[in-house]
Amino acid sequence: MKQKIILGIVATILCVFSSLLIQTYSGQWYHQPLAKIQLVEIKDSQQQITAIGINGEKKGQQMQLVAPYQENEIESVHLVKGNQVFYQGKDVVEKKRDGFVFFMVSFLLLTLLFVGGKTGITTFISAVLNSGALFFTIWFYREHTSLSLLPITMIYMVFSVAITLFLIDGIQKNSLQKFLATLVTILTTFGICYMTMAMLHDKGLRFEDMGVLTRPYRPIYLASLLVGAIGASLDTVVTVIATLEEIETRNQHVTLKQLIQSGKTVGNDISGTMINVLICSYFSSAIPVILLYLFNGWTFSQTINMLLSLEAVRVLCGGFGILLSIPISLFFFSLGRRKLA
Incomplete structure (x- = not known):
C-alpha cells in the first residue's frame, strides 16, 4: 500500500511537470499564429494587448493585439500577462489551454488506474x-x-x-x-x-x-x-x-x-x-x-x-x-x- 501511494505521488508530480512543459513550450508546433502576452490594458471595453510572437513569421516580434472586454466574461475572457493566445490579424481568437487539458485527462486516467x-x-x-x-x-x-x-x-x-x-x-x-x-x-x-x-x-x-x-x-x-x-x-x-x-x-x-x-x-x-x-x-x-x-x-x-x-x-x-x-x-x-x- 505504501509503495502504491509513493507511485501515485510520483506519477502526479510527473503529470504536473509534463502539463507545464506542454503549456509552456508546445506553441512552436502549432500552425495557427500564437503569441505570449506581455501587457494588458483595458480601454473602451477592449483589452489592448502587447505580446511576443511564439511561432510563424512573427516569432520573437512584438505586436499589438485586441480582445473584447466584459466584466462578466460571458462572451470574452480576461487575459493577463503570461497567457498564450491564438490570434488572427490583430484579434485574439482564444487562449491556449493544451497543457491544462492534458493535466485533467492524465490526472483522471491516473485516478482510474490507481483506484480501479x-x-x-x-x-x-x-x-x-x-x-x-x-x-x-x-x-x-x-x-x-x-x-x-x-x-x-x-x-x-x-x-x-x-x-x-x-x-x-x-x-x-x-x-x-x-x-x-x-x-x-x-x-x-x-x-x-x-x-x-x-x-x-x-x-x-x-x-x-x-x-x-x-x-x-x-x-x-x-x-x-x-x-x-x-x-x-x-x-x-x-x-x-x-x-x-x-x-x-x-x-x-x-x-x-x-x-x-x-x-x-x-x-x-x-x-x-x-x-x-x-x-x-x-x-x-x-x-x-x-x-x-x-x-x-x-x-x-x-x-x-x-x-x-x-x-x-x-x-x-x-x-x-x-x-x-x-x-x-x-x-x-x-x-x-x-x-x-
Whole structure:
C-alpha cells in the first residue's frame, strides 16, 4: 500500500511537470499564429494587448493585439500577462489551454488506474469510445438529415451499453444479464414517456429553447430523453446485479430468495439518492437563466414553467429508469440462476 501511494505521488508530480512543459513550450508546433502576452490594458471595453510572437513569421516580434472586454466574461475572457493566445490579424481568437487539458485527462486516467486498476483503464477506454460514438451519431445525423435522429440514437444506445459492459466485464453470463436488463429498462422507460407525451399531445412542454433548431424539435428532444435514460438505467442495473454477485461469491450457502431480498434492499437504498443526483444534474445548468428571468420581472411560476418543463420530463424519465431497473435487473439475475440451496 505504501509503495502504491509513493507511485501515485510520483506519477502526479510527473503529470504536473509534463502539463507545464506542454503549456509552456508546445506553441512552436502549432500552425495557427500564437503569441505570449506581455501587457494588458483595458480601454473602451477592449483589452489592448502587447505580446511576443511564439511561432510563424512573427516569432520573437512584438505586436499589438485586441480582445473584447466584459466584466462578466460571458462572451470574452480576461487575459493577463503570461497567457498564450491564438490570434488572427490583430484579434485574439482564444487562449491556449493544451497543457491544462492534458493535466485533467492524465490526472483522471491516473485516478482510474490507481483506484480501479485494470477496470479503471477499461472504464476510461469505454468513456472515450462512448463519447466518440455520440459525436459520430450527431455528425451522421447532420450529414443525413432526411433520417430521423431517434432510430440512429437507438443504435447508439445498444453500442454504448455493449461497450460499457462487455469492455469492463468481458462477454460472459453476468455481463449479458446486465446488458439485457439495461436495454429492457431503457426501452420500457422510454416507451412510457413516449406514450405519455403522445396521449397528452405534449401539453405543458415549452419547446421555445429549441426554437433555433432548423430540424423538427420533437424527435431531437426524444433522442435526448433516450440518451439520458441510458446513464440512469445502466448505473442502477450494474449496482444491483454486481452487489448480488459479490454476496453470492462471499456466501456460497445463500439462497436465491435471500439474494432477491438483498437486491430489493440495495435498490431501495440507492434509488432515492440517484434520483436526487438526476435533479441536481439537470436543474443546475438552468440556475443562471432562472436568475436572469427573475431579475427581469418574470414571476417564479412563469420562470419555472418556461425553463424547467423539458428538464422536468428528463428527470421523470431518468427516475422511471432508476425505479424500473431494480425489478428488471432482479428478474434477469434470477433467470440466470437455479434455486440455490
